Amino acid sequence: MTEDTNDLATGLKQAMQNAPATVTVITAGATLSEANGLTATSVCSVSMDPPSILVCVNRDSNSHQLITESGRFCANYLSLDQKAIAESFASPGTGPEKFERANTRVREESGCIALEGCLANICCEVSQVIAAGTHSVFIGTVKHVSVSDNGVPLLYGLRGFGVFSAD
Numbered sequence: 023m024t025e026d027t028n029d030l031a032t033g034l035k036q037a038m039q040n041a042p043a044t045v046t047v048i049t050a051g052a053t054l055s056e057a058n059g060l061t062a063t064s065v066c067s068v069s070m071d072p073p074s075i076l077v078c079v080n081r082d083s084n085s086h087q088l089i090t091e092s093g094r095f096c097a098n099y100l101s102l103d104q105k106a107i108a109e110s111f112a113s114p115g116t117g118p119e120k121f122e123r124a125n126t127r128v129r130e131e132s133g134c135i136a137l138e139g140c141l142a143n144i145c146c147e148v149s150q151v152i153a154a155g156t157h158s159v160f161i162g163t164v165k166h167v168s169v170s171d172n173g174v175p176l177l178y179g180l181r182g183f184g185v186f187s188a189d
């Protein structure tokens with residue numbers, strides 16, 4: 023591979039296809055009428071003291087503005103049977119359109135909208151924002167966690183949705 027920036031970007035995209043990642047929907051907005059969200063795999067835990075996670079969000083996305091304005095977000099970790107929700111929140115549309123298409127129940131939690139039926143919901147207050155190329159890295163201090171041990175995590179990799187299989 024050459025050092026050309028475009029080639030490196032293409033190479034990185036291809037490399038990430040070989041690194042399946044857990045699928046989340048990042049929601050923001052305190053009430054359903056003002057909420058929005060996006061499907062995201064660039065999410066990971068940062069620290070346990072204080073408990074915190076990060077998410078990388080494209081600055082051109084609608085959700086970026088809402089996370090910035092509200093100062094909060096919720097990482098909803100999807101299960102295999104929630105693939106349609108991932109597709110809805112990865113497609114263009116307003117917040118209400120996405121929630122209607124996703125056809126999922128929601129609840130208000132710590133100033134965020136949490137999606138029902140997920141393997142985990144982690145609601146956060148934004149503590150730090152780092153500009154990184156086209157994206158912002160939002161670091162959030164965890165304010166509320168819900169965990170379910172029922173279900174199989176939904177992953178994205180090799181250009182499709184799938185599951186992790188432990189030997």
Ligand SMILES: Cc1cc2nc3c(=O)[nH]c(=O)nc-3n(C[C@H](O)[C@H](O)[C@H](O)COP(=O)(O)O)c2cc1C
Nearest residue numbers: 060061062063064078079080083084085112113178
């Ligand atoms: C599997 C998958 C993972 C994605 N991960 C991210 C991500 O980590 N960060 C991001 O900004 N966009 C990510 N996207 C793209 C957004 O979901 C997509 O651009 C969305 O339509 C943005 O919605 P909004 O502009 O209404 O906020 C991902 C899309 C898919 C299908």
